[in-house]
Amino acid sequence: MRRIPTLMPSSPAEKFLDDFRAETWIRSEQHNLSLESSCAEIEKQLQLIPIPNESFLAAHRIAEISKDQCVWEVLGQYVWYSAGTVSLILNEFLNVVASIEIRTSARHIQHASDLLLLLESVAHNTFTFQFFLNSEIPRILLTELQSAPRRRLPHDVIVSLLSVFNCLLTRKICEIHSMLIRNGILDAVNFIIEREGQDYGTLIVSLSILCNISSCTELERMNTPNIDYVQPVCKGLDKALMHIRET
Incomplete structure (x- = not known):
């Protein structure tokens, strides 16, 4: 273990700083x-x-x-x-x-x-999210997510599936959002809110996905008429609010 260099403090304030630095260094080494x-x-x-x-x-x-x-x-x-x-x-x-x-x-x-x-x-x-995005994994997991309510998968599994996509959408990268929207993420989330929205965890992650999509300002600048995300987001938020009022 390296010796922590110390100087003879000339005041209580310097002694405090010296002790603080030593403690911080030790914690850093331990971490x-x-x-x-x-x-x-x-x-x-x-x-x-x-x-x-x-x-x-x-x-x-x-x-x-x-x-x-x-x-x-x-x-x-x-x-x-x-x-x-x-x-x-x-x-x-x-x-x-x-x-x-x-x-x-x-x-x-x-x-x-x-x-x-x-x-x-x-x-x-x-360092790996782009590799993940370019692989077949998002498409496969999205297929699982889309069928989850019909298959009656447990809430914990649905929440974990949603969390993977929410993690990607949190990046606010337009290409990620548009790719997932084109592949049906909004329909899947809205279906889950409708069928499983009574579960608090499911509702929270679903709302986070909708909010992340709606807050991606780059989508507004895209001149791509076949990407309709405003109405599905509003529809999902309305359903989510309905569930909240019922609880």
Whole structure:
């Protein structure tokens, strides 16, 4: 451990600043060690995801570690650049969702949500979100989202699906918004609000998506008449307000 250089303080104020700097440095060192340890644990758990009997605990362990904001900021890179992991996570999610339709259990619901959180981390990360966007993952997840109310997927899974798209829309990038609108994100969200709006978590994330789309001022400047987002957004907000009044 490096020695913290100190000078003989000439006043109480300087002593306070000296102590504060020393404490800040120690905390920074401890935080760096903690982050390094967490990232090493993530790498270890990612290697376990392909193993059937280990996948559930591995995904859940990573989800727990990622509650640390600093870990969350780098998680997407670990997931994306871990060879083949993204495809495995997506396929595992699709398999779990298929089993949820037949037999709902808390374990399956938790696993589906944890897997979606790993995919969301890729969408969130500054260095990987464009790769995520250019892949087939958004289209596949949007298909799952569009059919979620009809298939009666649990609220936790629907919220996790919505969160992935909300993460992308938070960036306020016009191309992302227009791509998702063209592919039916607004119809899917409005259908979910209509069918599942009584669930508070579902309603909150759905409202966030609508607000993110409506606040993307670049969309107003687009001369693309076939992108109609104003009416669907207003329709969704009206339905959401109706649910709020009923609660």
